[in-house]
Amino acid sequence: MIPTKLAFLTAVLLILDHGAGPKAQADQPADPAGALRHKFLSAFHKRASLTQAEVLGLLGKPQRKTRQILYKRYLEQWIYEPPLRMCVKFAWPGFRVLSVH
Numbered sequence: 001m002i003p004t005k006l007a008f009l010t011a012v013l014l015i016l017d018h019g020a021g022p023k024a025q026a027d028q029p030a031d032p033a034g035a036l037r038h039k040f041l042s043a044f045h046k047r048a049s050l051t052q053a054e055v056l057g058l059l060g061k062p063q064r065k066t067r068q069i070l071y072k073r074y075l076e077q078w079i080y081e082p083p084l085r086m087c088v089k090f091a092w093p094g095f096r097v098l099s100v101h
Contacts, residue, residue: 005082013059033083040086051095055088 014092042056044050050058055078074092087101 018023037084037086044097044100051097052090052095055097059084059086059088 028048036059040055043054043058059078061078064079066077066079068075075098076090076092077096078088078090080086080088089098089100090096091098
């Protein structure tokens, strides 16, 4: 057997035997961005029609904003770069949350 294949198989067996590492608790993410994302998503699931002011209070100022003006419609996307990695889309009138990616 080639030494690289043997080393790979040994590593796989060690991971399967001992696990990949300590398991994080499902309730509280280990990183602060994960906690912030969890807080926002739990508020979003409770009430999907969050306003821009509420999203700004939960996530802070976005790194980028994009806007689209369509026929009788106005869309705005707030893009949060890593570590959050989220995109929140608002629709006019009322600028309520339309979707979260």
